Amino acid sequence: MNNTRRDFFRLTAVPVAWRAFETALNAAAARSPEAADESYWQMVKRQFPLDERLIYLNAANVCPASRLVLDRHFEFLRDFHSNPSFQNRDKYVEMRETVRAKIARMLRVSAEEIAITRNTSESSNFIVEGIDLKPGDEVIITDHNHPSNNDSWKMRARREGFVVRSLPVTVPAPSVEKLVADFERAITPRTRVIAITHVTNTTGIQYPAREIASLARGRGIHVHLDGAQTFGGLDVNLRDIGCDSYAASVHKWLMGPLEAGILYVRAERIPRIWPSIVTAGWSDDLKGARKFEVFGQQDDPKIPSIDAAMDFINLIGVPAVEARMRALAKRAKLQLKNLPAVELRTNLEPELSGGVVKFRLLNIPTKRAYDLLWEKYRMAIAMTPSGDSEGLRFSPQVYNSMEEIDRAVAAVKEISG
Numbered sequence: 120m121n122n123t124r125r126d127f128f129r130l131t132a133v134p135v136a137w138r139a140f141e142t143a144l145n146a147a148a149a150r151s152p153e154a155a156d157e158s159y160w161q162m163v164k165r166q167f168p169l170d171e172r173l174i175y176l177n178a179a180n181v182c183p184a185s186r187l188v189l190d191r192h193f194e195f196l197r198d199f200h201s202n203p204s205f206q207n208r209d210k211y212v213e214m215r216e217t218v219r220a221k222i223a224r225m226l227r228v229s230a231e232e233i234a235i236t237r238n239t240s241e242s243s244n245f246i247v248e249g250i251d252l253k254p255g256d257e258v259i260i261t262d263h264n265h266p267s268n269n270d271s272w273k274m275r276a277r278r279e280g281f282v283v284r285s286l287p288v289t290v291p292a293p294s295v296e297k298l299v300a301d302f303e304r305a306i307t308p309r310t311r312v313i314a315i316t317h318v319t320n321t322t323g324i325q326y327p328a329r330e331i332a333s334l335a336r337g338r339g340i341h342v343h344l345d346g347a348q349t350f351g352g353l354d355v356n357l358r359d360i361g362c363d364s365y366a367a368s369v370h371k372w373l374m375g376p377l378e379a380g381i382l383y384v385r386a387e388r389i390p391r392i393w394p395s396i397v398t399a400g401w402s403d404d405l406k407g408a409r410k411f412e413v414f415g416q417q418d419d420p421k422i423p424s425i426d427a428a429m430d431f432i433n434l435i436g437v438p439a440v441e442a443r444m445r446a447l448a449k450r451a452k453l454q455l456k457n458l459p460a461v462e463l464r465t466n467l468e469p470e471l472s473g474g475v476v477k478f479r480l481l482n483i484p485t486k487r488a489y490d491l492l493w494e495k496y497r498m499a500i501a502m503t504p505s506g507d508s509e510g511l512r513f514s515p516q517v518y519n520s521m522e523e524i525d526r527a528v529a530a531v532k533e534i535s536g
């Protein structure tokens with residue numbers, strides 16, 4: 120990115136922190152071309168305001184934003200509130216378009232197909248509510264879809280009388296072929312939608328989205344992909360996957376501001392999805408996916424901070440972020456798998472997993488283990504207390520070190536006996 124472009128997003132003259140980080144990071148990358156040594160990642164880690172006493176392993180829920188993102192957000196928040204005039208807010212129209220284009224480039228789609236929303240839940244609900252369905256039509260989901268892509272379908276089906284078929288999930292996943300075959304078997308002439316999760320938050324299965332989308336193509340079935348656990352974590356190429364819509368949050372793996380999300384809708388599908396929120400600013404002339412952005416007064420200063428989050432991740436490079444995140448997750452999985460009192464519940468195969476690591480302790484109740492890990496070791500993780508995805512969840516991102524993974528697993532070993 121050239122300086123003119125970047126200064127458009129800055130009110131202050133000297134973006135010292137950003138330049139210093141960029142220079143240092145480039146120098147570290149030059150020393151180690153694979154950008155794989157720990158000193159490089161330590162430099163990345165230092166950009167986050169995380170409490171050093173914490174082992175934060177909950178990217179699947181919320182990632183901290185880097186200082187660069189926070190500084191940009193504060194700067195524009197201050198500017199907004201010092202002068203909330205329409206004139207001072209004009210700049211956000213162009214900024215929004217710049218950010219839209221950057222998101223589109225990252226996902227390999229066109230800017231017209233991207234809406235900036237408030238989170239994955241909202242984006243998925245735009246799809247759930249917006250597709251025309253009639254009694255007798257069928258929607259296929261899985262038992263491990265997040266409620267925003269699961270209960271939302273069931274709720275609408277109760278009202279309108281279409282059928283939701285939920286596929287059971289075997290953990291760990293048996294194979295890509297088996298997952299695809301499950302969907303192939305479930306499709307009927309009445310199937311209108313397949314709504315799946317790219318990587319599940321429950322046990323971290325990566326669904327073969329491209330293969331499932333190709334089953335649906337030619338049958339007129341809309342494939343909706345919940346990308347909450349992949350956007351900003353994996354190098355997602357939506358053109359290659361070929362789904363019809365994709366929902367994600369900016370405050371998870373992308374390490375952006377809170378309450379920001381995206382919705383991709385394939386160009387041909389956009390006219391057929393009704394906007395479920397319509398308010399001031401609505402017009403039939405709205406182009407592309409912008410019709411899913413009309414939901415009242417918005418937090419404009421969030422826009423330049425999403426831009427900063429995109430710059431941050433692009434500076435490292437999305438493939439490098441994915442490789443590092445996978446290396447951290449793999450280290451955790453391999454070590455946990457070797458503990459006698461631990462059952463690893465996430466696949467090891469990269470094509471069947473992402474950054475979500477789920478495991479169960481055999482000798483201690485899950486909730487007790489979760490509390491102990493917080494109280495004794497200050498480990499911020501997630502937990503499912505019961506059911507078929509019961510267990511503890513680690514989800515590391517680039518601000519974690521290998522040493523933190525080792526310490527986290529050592530703590531699990533200590534409490535699991």
Ligand SMILES: Cc1ncc(COP(=O)(O)O)c(C=O)c1O
Pocket residue numbers: 179180238239240241265267316318319320345347348368
């Ligand atoms: C797979 C999945 N989908 C959707 C969501 C909802 O995300 P948000 O709360 O940002 O809308 C989550 C949250 O963890 C998730 O894991």
